[in-house]
Amino acid sequence: MIRVLIADDEALMRAGIGLILANAPDVEVVAEAGDGPAAVRACREHEVDVALLDIRMPGGDGLAATGEISRLSPRTNVVVLTTFGEDRYVAEAMRAGATGFLLKDTGPADLVHAVRTAARGESVLAPQITRRLVERHLVPGDGAEDARRRVRELSPTERDVLRLVGTGASNAEIAAELFLGAGTVKAHLSRVLTRLGCANRVQAAIVAHEAGLLAEPPG
Structure with a gap:
């Protein structure tokens, strides 16, 4: 099973993502968090394989949490999930150690595929996006x-x-x-x-x- 953390300050967003992932037989949501520091702690406590992190969260954003998770929980692959599509956020997430970057309007099937891809340690950014950002x-x-x-x-x-x-x-x-x-x-x-x-x-x-x-x- 792929052990997933969902970190978002909006409870409805966490619930929606959780419902999508619940339909995947090989994915289990083992923890939720409402801010960055809680996400960092959860990744260590629950042996998370993939962390889905929102960027803007009160009390600690997803970009800072990405760097901490990469340092303290190297088994965890981080996918930044946000409504903000500006390239600068993607670049910052990449530098912080994120495995991928997805917008929150990503379809259910693509989200599940992204989790599986991230669990293998592979980038979930489309090749053309990776090249353009670089x-x-x-x-x-x-x-x-x-x-x-x-x-x-x-x-x-x-x-x-x-x-x-x-x-x-x-x-x-x-x-x-x-x-x-x-x-x-x-x-x-x-x-x-x-x-x-x-x-x-x-x-x-x-x-x-x-x-x-x-x-x-x-x-």
């Missing part, structure tokens, strides 16, 4: 040299995996592009995340862009 907000700058230094520690295949992660490609798409098995891609990606010190593939995509990998041809 290009618009996370352009090479002060972090470029550090990113290139970190990437130099990777093998050629790991660099190719990271480059494709930077484009927003899924594991299946990476496997097809590099002629690798799905399990092999997952193993490579796990090593890439560890070596780069990234919490998830979205943070790895940021490193790929800052290091200039997206402009490189396949190795």
